[in-house]
Amino acid sequence: MSLKAILSKIGAAERASGRIAGATRLIAVSKMQPAQRIAGVLDQGHRLFGENRVQEAADKWPAWREKYDDVELHMLGPLQTNKTRQAMQLFDAIQSLDRPKLAKTLARLAQELGRCPTLFIQVNTGEEAQKAGVSAAGADEFIARARALDLPVAGLMCIPPLDQKPAPHFELLADIAARNGLSELSMGMSADFECAVAHGATCVRVGSAIFGDRPEINREN
Numbered sequence: 341m342s343l344k345a346i347l348s349k350i351g352a353a354e355r356a357s358g359r360i361a362g363a364t365r366l367i368a369v370s371k372m373q374p375a376q377r378i379a380g381v382l383d384q385g386h387r388l389f390g391e392n393r394v395q396e397a398a399d400k401w402p403a404w405r406e407k408y409d410d411v412e413l414h415m416l417g418p419l420q421t422n423k424t425r426q427a428m429q430l431f432d433a434i435q436s437l438d439r440p441k442l443a444k445t446l447a448r449l450a451q452e453l454g455r456c457p458t459l460f461i462q463v464n465t466g467e468e469a470q471k472a473g474v475s476a477a478g479a480d481e482f483i484a485r486a487r488a489l490d491l492p493v494a495g496l497m498c499i500p501p502l503d504q505k506p507a508p509h510f511e512l513l514a515d516i517a518a519r520n521g522l523s524e525l526s527m528g529m530s531a532d533f534e535c536a537v538a539h540g541a542t543c544v545r546v547g548s549a550i551f552g553d554r555p556e557i558n559r560e561n
């Protein structure tokens with residue numbers, strides 16, 4: 341599907357659910373994608389991108405940023421504590437805040453650097469052992485902890501289990517955000533972004549539907 345087609349589907353989903361036009365931003369997830377495909381999307385004027393790995397983003401994005409100074413880059417993948425500083429220098433937002441140790445490191449480095457990316461707390465709504473994120477039951481407490489550290493927490497992010505209907509997970513995430521006064525909801529991917537828009541997503545993270553399948557050789561991610 342083209343970028344334009346995705347944007348028009350997001351617009352239609354906003355209208356169908358009575359949301360304001362433009363309420364949902366599209367994060368183009370460019371992980372593992374060939375440079376040529378990314379160039380094509382930048383060339384169409386899109387500027388908001390997501391990556392999963394610090395090293396990959398460090399290899400790719402400084403050069404694009406030289407060419408397009410209004411690029412906005414979000415970190416979507418699990419963040420190792422020892423890569424926090426580098427991530428804070430590369431990304432405008434980090435969507436994978438998921439544990440106290442990372443929160444403390446972000447707070448310490450924010451003091452030192454004098455700035456901090458916008459943060460989303462990842463919630464493991466499906467309670468999947470292999471997935472990152474705080475549990476739904478522990479989310480309120482973790483949000484309070486992050487706020488007590490003065491971290492700029494804007495919202496929540498989730499990745500529902502592949503084998504389940506996403507809507508209940510989106511509803512759960514929206515409930516947690518609402519009762520904690522958080523306005524940003526990052527939810528919805530290529531297969532379910534329209535459903536996420538209907539449930540209040542303020543950003544959807546769409547990769548393969550925009551860029552095509554990620555090359556097979558890199559599938560370990």
Ligand SMILES: *Cc1c(COP(=O)(O)O)cnc(C)c1O
Nearest residue numbers: 369416529530545546547548549
């Ligand atoms: C890869 C990824 C996406 C995009 O997935 P698609 O199915 O290609 O749209 C979204 N969010 C996260 C966290 C991802 O890792």
